[in-house]
Amino acid sequence: MPRPKTRIQQKNSETILEAALEVFSAHGFRGATLDQIAEVAGLSKPNLLYYFPSKEAIHQTLLAELLDAWLDPLRGLNPEGDPVPEVMAYVRRKLELSRDFPRESRLFANEVLQGGPRIKAAVEGELRALVEDKAAVLRLWMDQGRIARLDPVHLIFSIWALTQHYADFDMQVRAVLGEGHDPYAEAGAFLETLYARLLAPS
Amino acid sequence: MPRPKTRIQQKNSETILEAALEVFSAHGFRGATLDQIAEVAGLSKPNLLYYFPSKEAIHQTLLAELLDAWLDPLRGLNPEGDPVPEVMAYVRRKLELSRDFPRESRLFANEVLQGGPRIKAAVEGELRALVEDKAAVLRLWMDQGRIARLDPVHLIFSIWALTQHYADFDMQVRAVLGEGHDPYAEAGAFLETLYARLLAPS
DNA sequence: GTCTATACTCTGATAGAC
DNA sequence: GTCTATCAGAGTATAGAC
Numbered sequence: 001m002p003r004p005k006t007r008i009q010q011k012n013s014e015t016i017l018e019a020a021l022e023v024f025s026a027h028g029f030r031g032a033t034l035d036q037i038a039e040v041a042g043l044s045k046p047n048l049l050y051y052f053p054s055k056e057a058i059h060q061t062l063l064a065e066l067l068d069a070w071l072d073p074l075r076g077l078n079p080e081g082d083p084v085p086e087v088m089a090y091v092r093r094k095l096e097l098s099r100d101f102p103r104e105s106r107l108f109a110n111e112v113l114q115g116g117p118r119i120k121a122a123v124e125g126e127l128r129a130l131v132e133d134k135a136a137v138l139r140l141w142m143d144q145g146r147i148a149r150l151d152p153v154h155l156i157f158s159i160w161a162l163t164q165h166y167a168d169f170d171m172q173v174r175a176v177l178g179e180g181h182d183p184y185a186e187a188g189a190f191l192e193t194l195y196a197r198l199l200a201p202s
Numbered sequence: 203m204p205r206p207k208t209r210i211q212q213k214n215s216e217t218i219l220e221a222a223l224e225v226f227s228a229h230g231f232r233g234a235t236l237d238q239i240a241e242v243a244g245l246s247k248p249n250l251l252y253y254f255p256s257k258e259a260i261h262q263t264l265l266a267e268l269l270d271a272w273l274d275p276l277r278g279l280n281p282e283g284d285p286v287p288e289v290m291a292y293v294r295r296k297l298e299l300s301r302d303f304p305r306e307s308r309l310f311a312n313e314v315l316q317g318g319p320r321i322k323a324a325v326e327g328e329l330r331a332l333v334e335d336k337a338a339v340l341r342l343w344m345d346q347g348r349i350a351r352l353d354p355v356h357l358i359f360s361i362w363a364l365t366q367h368y369a370d371f372d373m374q375v376r377a378v379l380g381e382g383h384d385p386y387a388e389a390g391a392f393l394e395t396l397y398a399r400l401l402a403p404s
Numbered sequence: 405g406t407c408t409a410t411a412c413t414c415t416g417a418t419a420g421a422c
Numbered sequence: 423g424t425c426t427a428t429c430a431g432a433g434t435a436t437a438g439a440c
Contacts, residue, residue, distance in 0.1 A: 008423085009423095012423095026316060026317065027232065027316060028230045028232065028312075028316065029233070030229065030230065030233035031230060031231070031233065033414080033415060033416085034416060034417085035414090035415075035416095043424085044424070044425060045416085045417090046417085046418080046419095046424075046425070047423075047424055047425080049416085049417065050423070053417095054416080055415095055416065055417090106315055109311075109315055109370075109371075110230075110315060112370075112371050112373055112374050113308055113311055113312060113315070113370055113371070114228060114230065114233070114312075115228065115373050116373050116374070120373065120377065123373070123374055123377045123378070124377045127374075127377070127378060128377060128378045128380070131378050148399070150392065150395060150396075151388060151391070151392050153378065153379065154388060154389060154392040155392075157367060157375065157378075157389075158364055158392070158396065160367070161363045161364050161366075161367035161371075162360055162363050162364065164363075165359060165362070165363035165367075168314075168315055169311075169314050169315070169362075169363075171314055171317050171318050171325070172314050172318070172325055172329075173359065175322065175325045175329070176325070176329060176330045176333050176355065176359075177355065178330070186353060186356060187356060187359075189353070190352065190353050190356040190357075190360070193352060194352075194360065197399050197400050198396055198399050198400060210405085214405095235432080235434090236433075236434065236435090237433075245406085246406065246407060246408090247433095247434085247435090248406075248407070248408085248435085248436080248437095249405075249406055249407075251434085251435065251436085252405070252406075255435095256434080256435080257433095257434070257435090
């Protein structure tokens with residue numbers, strides 16, 4: 001039961017996780033039911049519990065896999081690179097993540113919104129350490145006058161907020177924009193302008 | 203049952219709504235239970251259902267009251283005013299709303315995040331109309347060269363994202379910042395700088 | 405108006421046949 | 423490995439006494 005081994009087990013585990021992502025991201029942990037997940041996965045409820053010991057375990061597995069992918073774009077911020085293009089590339093990667101993996105974004109948002117009991121440790125540990133590391137890089141660039149001086153941590157917060165907003169508040173964004181819009185294309189252009197003006201050294 | 207009349211009924215209704223806001227914002231609709239709400243309110247569970255016909259009705263009442271307060275800062279954007287200070291004041295009011303009413307922000311976020319079945323109509327109607335109205339004001343100011351040219355709707359989205367982030371992702375913000383920080387004070391200074399640079403006519 | 409007791413449904417998890 | 427049947431607990435809502 002701990003982890004899949006054969007090819008069939010591998011495949012079924014993935015099917016379950018895919019279905020669980022769909023349901024958890026749409027309804028939150030408590031709002032999701034094993035019945036729904038089983039239906040989306042095309043398996044019976046007891047069969048789910050053959051592959052995972054509990055509902056909680058499925059959720060935990062999703063969060064663990066998610067976190068790593070989530071930190072990746074920030075990890076890619078290269079201290080040796082050219083400051084403004086580096087930050088711009090980070091913004092772009094983060095927006096692509098929202099566009100291509102909106103369910104993962106909402107899963108994470110659901111969790112943090114509710115105080116993140118199942119993810120708080122990782123946020124206080126891994127995430128915080130990474131932010132401090134990259135904030136130091138940004139601060140150095142500011143000291144060198146290569147980007148404008150700003151609070152580097154809040155600069156990172158702003159990138160998270162502005163990019164994740166399009167996945168997490170998708171319903172609102174589309175409702176307000178109305179038909180005939182490509183939210184992510186427009187957001188890309190908007191954020192490009194925003195950070196170009198914000199970061200330009202004075 | 204429709205609405206309270208006597209002073210006692212008024213008071214109990216408010217106690218219930220206050221408790222419900224606390225519990226719904228922390229756990230979402232499905233995650234919240236009448237037992238929890240009853241305990242926080244200091245009333246018995248059947249007594250809750252004497253004042254409101256159902257759990258759903260309590261939630262609906264909260265959302266309806268919330269929406270109005272939520273639109274207020276944007277309503278205050280004055281077309282006759284001075285463009286940059288007007289937008290700055292809007293950002294400030296919105297951030298104050300996050301600081302002073304984080305539970306309301308999270309209630310709203312929980313709802314939109316899950317596709318907003320109970321609030322979609324209001325977003326597509328009232329909210330969208332207001333945004334279109336104020337976007338027209340911003341566009342006029344841009345045409346007159348009084349603020350920089352940007353997509354006005356995404357400019358409004360950016361204000362929502364950046365201010366609500368501090369309420370909705372409070373746990374993450376505090377975990378990353380660590381001890382000895384005042385997130386809202388820092389955010390206020392950061393956003394002041396951000397929008398000053400962004401809006402300055404070139 | 406408020407409480408205790410309870411009906412009924414939903415849901416996570418298990419037993420056991422195949 | 424997968425299914426049917428089922429248990430136990432939680433949760434919303436109601437009945438009825440006071």
